[in-house]
Amino acid sequence: MMSGNSIVQGLIARWTATRFVREALAEKADLQAMTEKPTLRVWIGVGLIGLSYIIGWPAVGLLAWISYHLREPLIVVVGGPATYGLSHVVFLVGLYFAGVHYIRIVLRWVTRRMAERLTVPPPQYAPPHISPTGFREEGLDRIKGDTVVPGAQRGLSPALVAGMAAFVISGLLLLIRPALVVIPLGFFIVLCLVAPFFPGIGFFLPVISRRKTVRRAVALTFDDGPDSDVTPRLLELLRRHCVPATFFVAGARAERYPATIQKILSRNHTIGNHSYRHDPLLMLRSRATLREEVARAQDVLAAFGIRPLIFRPPVGITNPRLPGVLRELDMYCLTFSCRAFDRGNRRIAKLAEIILRKVRPGDIILLHDVAPRGGGGIEKWIAEVERIVSGLKEKGYEILPLPDLIDRPVMEQIDR
Secondary structure (H helix, E strand, O other): OOOHHHHHHHHHHHHHOOHHHHHHHHOOOOOHHHHOOOOHHHHHHHHHHHHHHHOOHHHHHHHHHHHHHHOOOHHHHHHHHHHHHHHHHHHHHHHHHHHHHHHHHHHHHHHHHHHHHHHOOOOOOOOOOEOOOOOEOOOOOOOOOOEEEOOOOOOOOHHHHHHHHHHHHHHHHHHHOHHHOHHHHHHHHHHHHHHHHOOOOOOOOOEEOEEEOOOOEEEEEEEOOOOOOHHHHHHHHHHHHOOOOEEEEOHHHHHHOHHHHHHHHHOOOEEEEOOOOOOOOHHHOOHHHHHHHHHHHHHHHHOOOEEEOEEOOHHHOOOOOHHHHHHHOOOEEEOOOEOOOOOOOOOOOOHHHHHHHHOOOOEEEEEEOOOOOOOOHHHHHHHHHHHHHHHHHHOOOEEOOHHHHHOOOOEEEOOO
16 A cells, blocks of 8 residues: 555656646746736736726726616616626736736746755655764664654645645635735735744744653753853753753854863763854845854854754744755754743743743753843752753653654764
8 A cells, every 4th residue: 555655756756747847847947037028918918907997896886877867777787797797807818918928937937946846855864873972873772653743854844835825725816806815825924924933833844843752751952052151050960960961052152162062062962053143033134144154153063073963043933045054054953842931041030830830741942051131140040950950850751862852863973
């Protein structure tokens, strides 16, 4: 019996073999033709579309006025629907003359982009057996029967599916009720604005945010460091409790505190990429800026003999440009599923209470190893982390290395 994936791959193969797709790929269809000067045919179409609106409701209103003054209701009863129907016919003819050319351009471009996306094989990852340090190694048992959520296999993203659905629905509404075209398109735009603020959804690209498992196991991650005052104190706490962690570091801070990075690695913890400057508005920047931020942080960490395979975007927000950047750099996106909304240690009151109340099996817990801003200072924050670690153990949770929890490597050794 064929699996669901085999069926999908077969359908994709049939689709890419069609003449329309082959021509779109061969001609490298793009949107440049949209900027060419409109032809006479297009102007005729635009004129017919304008005429359709004139002979639509205005003409029906005129017939109603004539019917009222002539005391002859049949004029509007018969003429109204006929005139309104004629306006739709004229609109469709105008749309054919003015729009078919541009619709074909857009369809060929969308087809080429989809075909290229679907037919490029996904990146090959290392075997899932990982050492406690996060380096690739054979011999460790997997957590059997569990799955990474939502998975990181390449395919149609929710954003692409939603966009295609919005355009298809809009195209149908264009033929039925043009005024309603903006509804599905507007809904899609709102979805694109809202979805990135939910780190576990993976709207624009596959992300790993937790592991779906019944085993009471979690992983600790710390963002925004290293910090010369906070991180060494945290490392000592983790050593006392024999607890592993993953540090998502900003490249600029790694350059500033190289000894702290060396200490993190010497304690067998793992490191992830958190961009170079940790710009909260990074996902609003250009693709070139986004790539520079990720690649520059990779270059900084390469000086320590490691190459992170995971990227956690600042604030956990993604955008449509991130998938391409991570593919180029052979990385994947990892977010989190349990946090206290501490705002980068601006609010550390009841930090442990919130985390211990929200934690679930398979969670990736987000904390920050930067100096707290506000009352309490470092001592209070260290006490809160101590309560989190002790509380997790009391609740029967194992604190696993992140690679063991998600069953994938998170960094690899390289030659300096």
